[in-house]
Amino acid sequence: MAEWTLMDRCCDKCWHTVEYPCKHFIRCTVEGPLCHESAECRVKRKRRIEELKYGKYGIKIKVPISSCTLAAGAKEVYDAVSKEVLSSGLNADITISGCMGLCYLDPWIELSKKGLPTAIYVNVKPGDVPKILKEYLSGDLSNAFALRADPEGIYKNYKVPLLNDLTLWSNQVRFVSRGCGVLNPESIEDYIISNGFRGLDKILNMHPKNVIEFVKKSGLRGRGGAGFPTWMKWEIAQSQVSDIKYFIVNADEGDPGAFMNRLLAESDPYRVIEGMIIGAYAVGASKGYIFVRAEKPLMADRLSKAVEEIRKYGLLGRNILGSGFSFDIEVILSAGAFVCGEETALISAIEGRTRPRQRPPYPATRGLWDKPTVINNVETVAHVATVFQVGVEEFTKYGTEKSKGTKMFCVTGCVSRTGAYEVPIGMSLSKLVYDLAGGPPDGKKVKAVQIGGPSGGCVPSNLLNTPVDYESLQSAGAIMGSGGVVVIDEDSCMVDVAKFFTSFTLAESCGKCFTCRVGMKLLYDILKNITEGKGSEEDLELLNELSDVIIGSSLCALGGTAPNPIKSTLRYFRDEYVAHIKDRKCPAKVCPNLVEYWIDPAKCVGCGLCVKACPTNFITGERGKPHSIDPSKCIRCSQCFITCPQGAVIKR
């Protein structure tokens, strides 16, 4: 027989079934039993909660299993842990968890034992597992990376920092991501004992209008990019008269470099679904879709499993907990074009068509199959669930006047601590880049920060005190987008950076609008010419004007924002463009056609390695004497530069 879980009836006095549900079911699972008094049942539930928290035998080993940790080798670590536990006869529970967002530490494991602090070990290799286990269980924590928490302040003598003492943690506010890396994403019980479904429990007794009023009070704005007030979208949909309404969660996340939605949905899928049910209740939707990229199978899998599980216990389906409200969810796999994330294109994709369409009518009035439809981002709905669980004040105490709360950012590029960080909106970019992500490794300087995904803008390093909120970023020429932050260091050429992002949006343009399809190609060709040293001065004006036309007259926000990288680099790094055009030089020495390879005779020892490396054989010189490159024949493949052990080959 399967194990008894918190979701099951405690005894025959409990009359809850999915068909005839008890209103108090959610609270009863943890605080129960509520309808009858029985010490035995109470103890049973208490014991189970204890078991979930600390493991059956008081020892718990947590291994994060998510796409990112798996890529870093978490599966092997998990196997090593299982093997070690089995072979040493240890009585311990091995569970999985999601990812806590600190990619550079993957894979990590978390160990807890009654009486010892919970410790996190990072960059674990399968071979280290036996040693780590032995050390930890014997009370030697010296090799741990950090300790989870110290409620009584008694762990000082372990000389291991608390997670909260680290700048990368203390500067964060883990609001929506509170469950990431903590909860078992495949266990509904884990979620329910951590305040899960309390939002749902609360709203089922509220009038939908009051639910929307509550969201309005929180000031929550959509986290998918545009920052549209969530309550407003819901109110419009709620006020429509229709036989059926839809609620869609946009889990497409096509931005390269952004992975907060995947992280959330893989690590805490129940939160996403709870938020979705709350939203559906508020607008009166009876059918929901989660639109997930097919390239993110684990995310789709976790969400589908969670939906199934929730449905099994009657929190989804017909007449949810006797409230008379029915709602069901289907997980849909997206084909995986960047533009599919755009809300009207997403609707088209579900309908089996392609491409964005004209707004208005907005989806909230006429969306999927011409019915009122709300589309929200994964993070938005997860925020909704959390706001209802913990109350509005917890949320509004963070953020700025116009944008409340916290937002997750994925910091990638030239930083030493790549990861997803949740911070209050309005934190300065420099804090995000330096205090959290650790700044560039090996002391390099930051040149610019590209924020907002492929169509975000580049903020130069002297403007890094810009707060990250919708309005400030806009005026700095960037956008919030989904929250991807790419740190660019001094080794990068900004024209090349602009060209890179332009090539992405060019390839992802759906091709419907002339301006976007052809305009982006023209922009790309101009940039390509400039990086090849074939640019002219009129090109700069042309780039600017063409960008304005594309922004102003394209249909969807892809075309409407795609020239941003070009516009912002032109605004802040015009001198680099000019250097490419006038001096035919690439200041960062990136663009192959504009650099010359030269051997410094003072450094060259004449070893001849570069001669072997050069594919065109145009490096000459006697053994032991300085060599030289024939610049007219050099194809700038950079092989000699990479090969030379003396660093004598110089780009100039």
Place this chain on the structure above:
Amino acid sequence: MVKLYINNKEVQVEAASTLLDAIVRAGFKVPTLCYLKDMFNEATCRVCIVELSGGRLVPSCSYPASEGLRVLTDSERVLKYRRAIVEMILASHKIKCQSCSMKGGYCQLLKLSKEFGVEGIPVCAECPLYGSECLLNLGIACLGPVTIAGCDAICTKERSPCIGCRGPASPDDVLEEGIKTFIKYKINIDEVVGISELFWGSNPLTQTIRKLFTNLHEGGRV
């Protein structure tokens, strides 16, 4: 019915109308290319953009008319952007007017280009002479295939050959297609260049034409 304002003129249209309907009702005009009434209004060409009072540019063929909307059909910005869009369309249009079936001035793109002064289309596009009537077919060296359109093809309408008075059409693909046409009709290139020198003088394009001719002819790509 909804009431809206086109260039400050009040107009009433049915609730399900588009801005384009309202604009036509109000007696104004916006150019369209991809639009086909009741068949296609996906607004892919974007030339029918108009400006709303907030400054947003929207395609009039698909944007719904709504109460109180204020629309400008030819504000400075609209005209500037529309011109840029026509330029873009031409830039990506593989120009083969010399053998296009919309010859004789029926081409909508030609009309738009003329309206906005965007150049790149050869005289052939406006020429009413087809197939066997084409002057080249009669062995006459007509410069139509390589000359900028815009003159309404007044010479060829009178069956006298184009002498290139408006200057050479410069986009590469136009020239190339023009030269191919000459080759197809076995026109002597020296004669063509000779006539061109009358108006084009020392324009380096005459040399380009000669070079192209040699390349195309001897490269066997004809």
